[in-house]
Amino acid sequence: MTHANRIPAHIAHITMRWGDMDALGHLNNTYYFRYMEQARLDWLDSHGCGINPQATGPVIAHISCDFKKEIVYPAVVEVHTFVTHIGRSSMKIDHEFRVQGDTETLYATGHAVLVWVDYVNGGSVPVPEAMRAAIPGAAT
Numbered sequence: 001m002t003h004a005n006r007i008p009a010h011i012a013h014i015t016m017r018w019g020d021m022d023a024l025g026h027l028n029n030t031y032y033f034r035y036m037e038q039a040r041l042d043w044l045d046s047h048g049c050g051i052n053p054q055a056t057g058p059v060i061a062h063i064s065c066d067f068k069k070e071i072v073y074p075a076v077v078e079v080h081t082f083v084t085h086i087g088r089s090s091m092k093i094d095h096e097f098r099v100q101g102d103t104e105t106l107y108a109t110g111h112a113v114l115v116w117v118d119y120v121n122g123g124s125v126p127v128p129e130a131m132r133a134a135i136p137g138a139a140t
Contacts, residue, residue: 007136008080010046012039013100016075026070027077033065036095036110039079047134056125058114061090065110076100077107083135089124090115091131 014035022028044050044058051057071077078098085092095110116127 006082008096009083009135010039010043010081012042012079012081014038014077014079016071016073016077018073021073024070025072027072027075029065029067032067032097032108032110033063035077035079035097036063036065036112039081039095040093040112040114043081043134044131047130049128049131053119055120056116056118056128059117060112061115062113063111065108067108069105069107071097071099071107078103079110086127086132086135088126089117091127091135 012035016027020027020031040058041050049057076099078100080096080098082094082096083091084094091114093112093114095108095112096106097108097110098105099107116125117123118125
């Protein structure tokens, strides 16, 4: 699924490092998950909802990645983040992997479900209003 007509909630620019490659010269599959994580953390931090173990915040309930085309070094990877659903305490997120200079090609898609929890006491809590406000066209 591509989000050609939607505005991303966030775009992270991640410079691929030489050591991020696998033996075939492609971005190693595990780094797609790390890049998604970095994009999510950048987005959360930019809205004052970064990870604080003494407060509330998101945990991953589900994550997956579909690989479409190899990303090769050197590259600046653009990870576009879209919120596809927001509930009381959770949200579904899609990520699209593109390469700076070739933004027409979709290299991979990622999917995650985040659940907001109280890190200290346990249990789910509502998604913060700051995050709801940061979602283009948010609909619950």
